[in-house]
């Protein structure tokens with residue numbers, strides 16, 4: 001059985017709207033990430049040098065393959081409509097087990113957006129994409145991200161030496177926590193959180 005593929009998805013929560021990222025988003029994303037050590041120190045990415053580099057990356061919001069598809073979403077703060085960060089959901093080479101990666105511009109932290117985005121994407125993955133589990137890797141010391149994952153129902157599985165990265169990591173340790181989320185853990189957390197999936201949750205499968 002092949003994993004279902006998304007043609008489109010727009011997930012609207014109370015705080016955040018999640019939608020396919022587009023090349024035109026590069027101009028809004030760039031100032032949130034370029035040279036922003038408070039964000040970049042926790043990512044396995046140096047960040048973009050130019051807006052054009054980002055628009056190239058955003059030319060395809062979905063990278064389909066027979067062996068799982070990667071998706072790249074933009075996060076818009078719902079109250080202002082401003083683009084506030086990005087969210088990746090990756091299945092390539094591990095269909096049915098999605099790996100998540102996300103960041104928000106510092107100005108948008110601590111408003112609950114990261115937690116809601118994780119809840120909505122987990123719902124999408126389990127309910128529509130047939131995911132059996134989700135995983136995330138977090139640098140040791142990234143307490144905010146650990147907390148967000150744990151609030152979504154992820155469990156800390158083990159520590160691993162990080163992939164070789166050429167980062168000026170002023171704060172990040174070189175060890176990462178591996179987190180995993182099962183459907184049953186997510187369902188339990190979701191039921192307790194009162195998260196309702198609004199009618200504006202629009203998903204089209206290929």
Ligand SMILES: CC(C)(COP(=O)(O)OP(=O)(O)OC[C@H]1O[C@@H](n2cnc3c(N)ncnc32)[C@H](O)[C@@H]1OP(=O)(O)O)[C@@H](O)C(=O)NCCC(=O)NCCS
Pocket residue numbers: 038039040042043101102103104105108109110111112113114115116137138139142143144145147148
């Ligand atoms: C990780 C990130 C997405 C979190 O998003 P957010 O919208 O700020 O998260 P939320 O507001 O939903 O929740 C943050 C939680 O972390 C807690 N937190 C924040 N900083 C913390 C710290 N230094 N120590 C402990 N807990 C912390 C908050 O109190 C909150 O928990 P609570 O609701 O129980 O009080 C955001 O901080 C970010 O983009 N960081 C930089 C990039 C990054 O780390 N990406 C993830 C890589 S794995």
